[in-house]
Amino acid sequence: MKLDIIAGARPNFMKIAPIIEALEKVKPKIQYRLIHTGQHYDKKMSGNFFEQLGIPEPDVNLEVGSGTQAEQTARIMERYEALLLKDPADWVLVVGDVTSTMACSIAAKKLGVGVIHVEGGIRSNDLSMPEEINRMVTDSITDIFYTTSEVANENLRKLGHHESKIRYVGNTMIDTLLKNMPRFIQPEAWEDFDLKEKGYFVMTLHRPANVDEEAKLKYLIDEIVKGAKGMPIIFPVHPRTAKSLKGIGIEANTLHMIEPLGYLEFNYLVQHAFAVITDSGGITEETTVMKVPCMTLRDNTERPETITIGTNELVGTNPKNVAPFMEKLHRGDWKAGDIPYLWDGKTAERIVEDLLKM
CATH class of the missing domain: 3.40.50.2000 (Glycogen Phosphorylase B;)
Incomplete structure (x- = not known):
């Protein structure tokens, strides 16, 4: 063959x-x-x-x-x-x-x-x-x-x-994750922003529904910063998102926008995070296996098992939806989740x- x-x-x-x-x-x-x-x-x-x-x-x-x-x-x-x-x-x-x-x-x-x-x-x-x-x-x-x-x-x-x-x-993405977990690399952001175990958020945004409208993106990030209650938010910025961020002028001491990270560095941050906020599908699979709470800023998902079985919750794309899920996290009410079959x-x-x- x-x-x-x-x-x-x-x-x-x-x-x-x-x-x-x-x-x-x-x-x-x-x-x-x-x-x-x-x-x-x-x-x-x-x-x-x-x-x-x-x-x-x-x-x-x-x-x-x-x-x-x-x-x-x-x-x-x-x-x-x-x-x-x-x-x-x-x-x-x-x-x-x-x-x-x-x-x-x-x-x-x-x-x-x-x-x-x-x-x-x-x-x-x-x-x-x-x-x-x-x-x-x-x-x-x-x-x-x-x-x-x-x-x-x-x-x-x-x-x-x-x-x-x-x-x-x-x-197969979980094959890669499980093989490489012992090899995860602490990125410079850990020391740069004085991060602590389970004491920060990781955020990724790249979907058009979230990032293409500057006013909506600013509203969304403002709600996330407010909901984080002073916890650092590490935000590796996707090239698509970077274009929209230029005209927004977001100012928040706890929001740390950094360059995209390698696989080993990014997943180190995910593994040790308090929670992840994302609009990526693949990250919801990784957080499910690593048992990290995950908020998905989308109105739908092609990976429903991360919700029905795993640690993921579908928040939607309306910035008003963010606050209740943030409160749930801070109360310690997030589901434990399990790992899907195979x-x-x-x-x-x-x-x-x-x-x-x-």
Whole structure:
């Protein structure tokens, strides 16, 4: 079997790392080619993760760079198609829900290459999110689904996918988390801001609904600062969010805006935080496993198991919703949470075992 593995953006890297490690153990039965589309091309958003997670240098970098959704999709499809025409693969393995996931799936399928989707079947049912469109399109042409939850399995069944295509294996991002927890690195922010165990918040914001309107972003951050009751808030700022923050002029002694962090440094902060405030899906999975309270500033989630089983709560995008959840945290009333089935650090092994059978 000749397998292409696609990585394009920061959320992908944590998901492919354990798969590549497992594939290395079965060479030459499965030959793989690692393809970086270049969707995230900034070192802080890409290169640093490869180094920290032990991901080998990509065999191919499509170097698509920045652009609109359509521009990136078109460039990825064009360049990946050219690669496949020159040097075909039997299967393409895509992960998650970024633009690269959808674009490479389409290019491959049109050339008769089988599509494997790791993390298939998850849904937010919110078509205002580009990621939801990426998921829907990718899943509509996927041949084999490796899923993270029974909710995802049921979503696929409702869409008419046969049971034989659905393989419930767990969550590769949790493989990466559990392997690297002993390696977490205390970042400079710990000393710089005199942080204490369970004595600060970690916050990440990047979704358009939260960051594109400057007035709303300011209102949201003001409510979070007020609700933190003097606790430090560590805010690694996403490049998209940085553009909106420039015109706001937020002043708060407890709000510390820093550059994006590497995987090992960021998760050190998460592990030791009082709570996390985010609009990221992946972070809600990591907080669930680390048993850290998490507030998600979204109106929906494609990872409902982090709420029904884990430590996550859906706050919504209205800044007025923040205060009651902050009060709940400070009262100590937050749920303890549990870890979803098969989020045990062995998902990549199960995937490769299944690939060998194919």
